[in-house]
Amino acid sequence: DNSANFTGGLSFSLIFPRNFNKLSYNNELLYTEYMVKGIFTDHKSDNDYTVNTSEIGLSYLKYNTMLRYNQSVANTFIFINSGISCGFAFNQTNRYLREKVFYSETSVKEFNAIENIRNLEIAYNIGIGSKYKKYSVEIRYERGNGFSDFETLKVRSKRLYFLLGFSF
Secondary structure, three states: OOOOOOEEEEEEEEEEEHOOOOOOEEEEEEEEEEEEEEEEEEEEEEEEEEEEEOOOOOOOOEEEEEEEEEEEEOOOOEEEEEEEEEEEEEEEEHHHHHHHOOOEEEEEEEOOOOOOOOOEEEEEEEEEEEEEEOOEEEEEEEEEOOOOOOOOOOOOOEEEEEEEEEEO
């Protein structure tokens, strides 16, 4: 399943006046998180089945650095930006629960869903948005190397952000 969560943070821009303020270097410090959950039932009969539940969730502090191109249209700026992101995981949920039912007996065992979770996620991102006076809105796509570095478990993170901003 997909996960929809709140993301918040701070950003600052270094505007290059040489190009009529069209290029800027943007940096962000963001908090983001996600949680995915999967359930699989191995059903042999009504009296013999196993329910497998996995939950993996991570909270990140991310540092994004991007190059932004701004174009003035009337009183509004339209912009596109692209760059890289480094996310540091500091809180994790990593649980695999196996519930085996055999007639009247039930056994429950809990394990880690993944033995080694990567604590550093590297990603690239690209976005498009608009700024009017002190307000901005942006849609951004991010693709990263994910939380697992096992060759047999290729996990790539894909995030879609809808960002609202206010400038001071």
